Amino acid sequence: MSITVSVIIPTYNAKNSIKKAIDSVLQQTYQDFEIIIVDDCSKDNTYELLKMIAKIDSRISVYQNKHNSKSAFTRNRAIELSQGQYIMQLDDDDYCDKNRMEKQVRFLEKNRSYDFVGSNALLFDDKGVYGSMEMVEKPDKYDLKKTSAFINPSVMFRKSSLEKIDGYRVSKETVRAQDYDLYLRMYVADMKGYNIQENLVYYYKDMNSFNKSSIQYRYGEAKFRYRNFKKLGLLPQALLYVVKPILASLIPNSILAWKHKKRGITRG
Template sequence: MSIKVSVIIPTYNAKETITRAVHSILHQSYQNFEIILVDDCSKDGTYDLLKTLEKQDSRIHAYQNKENKKSAYTRNHAIKKSIGEYIMQLDDDDYCVKTRMEKQLKFLDDNKGFDFVGSNCFLFDQEGIYGNMESPTNPKKEDLLSTSPFINPSVMFRKKALQKVEGYRVSKETIRGQDYDLYLRMYAIGLHGYNIQEELIFYYKDSKSFSKSSFYYRIGEAKFRYRNFKKMNLFPKALPYVIKPLIAALIPNKILYWRHSKKGIGRKNNITN
């Protein structure tokens, strides 16, 4: 039987969390998958742990970059190693509800007009679940003006859709925005995504996750916003959104964290469905 879903997990210094992420895939209700783990030259022994996990299940495949290359390159490395018809993303500090793969695969099989599908998510930190994050159901190109309407580790792609845009763009401009740039480029050529209105992943976000990017990275984001908005014929209304990254760099971290913590469901201990 051919592999249906390739789960890609890029990882860096994730010795404390990667096992949880992998086990959340191994316990999915749908079981025709492979897991592609690519380590970006971790310094904490993560790669040794990946090789141990690889021995536990023949569907797990562990690789390592020759040098530290950052997230976009590492994700592309994983995609190139994959053999599945679909690419399901997960980050090394996040984990899935057990029906995630089944529900997203069914959606894409039943809805040929969509090229990828994401979901809502639970937000958690060291103390447990403190909220959730909702995404628009059927984002139009205008919904990409402010920010990405997709939670990147929640997304499953048709592999051929990723190949049409040659995967993630490896550039200094996209070091802090490679996922947003990807969705902009996909929409710019007419590809389209959807969000299932269920929390299908647990997304790690503590106060440090909301730290401000430097103006260097914000300038890079402004550049790729401008280029992609132009391709999407979104000017002149896109102009304020091109300068938005520079303004966002001035917002205190505490406000960003507070905004997300107030959106949700209240702190809970564990949800394992």
């Protein structure tokens, strides 16, 4: 029996949020799916909790990495284990609007020229929803200069498109920005994505916590920006954006918090 959607959820130390993420999938208006969850060697009891949750619905499959392997490897493993025509992303601390899957499947079935589809998102933290993120509806390569033009946990891919570029790139360069690297490589391969102009996911962003990536990860991002920008014909005009991650490491956390609050609709 064929499956239309494979929902992949990589997880690590998420015992307090993973059930809400899973429940939001089980409550979708579209019900032809499987859920593939890969635990990246959590140190809390996430894996034990997942094994119990898997007993409530035969469509839930739970796996665990042999050792902690980070997000790109974990996502690729979930994709390899999947059977669906479409791959729906969801992170372990986020959750979905009940109509998300139905709307994204409908879009991909009606728009064959697009390889993946994302959406806008509502931002929330431990106090509740406090803002939103509105993404460019039809991003082109120029929209990818500053940062990713897609909210990763909102995206649904054609599995065949992911397979054409061998999925996520497992590298020290992509430990903190594997999704951005993926979208750049897809655009290099003449693929494209679309953002439905609706809030189809609830995206966890603690507006009071801004822990910057280490300079090692920032340098890695600069390297893959340069490589992909060159292939996209964005250089030399986009050289400033190549070094942007390194420059960002010098910005105080207080300013990053202010920019984040300004982008969303902050609570009063």
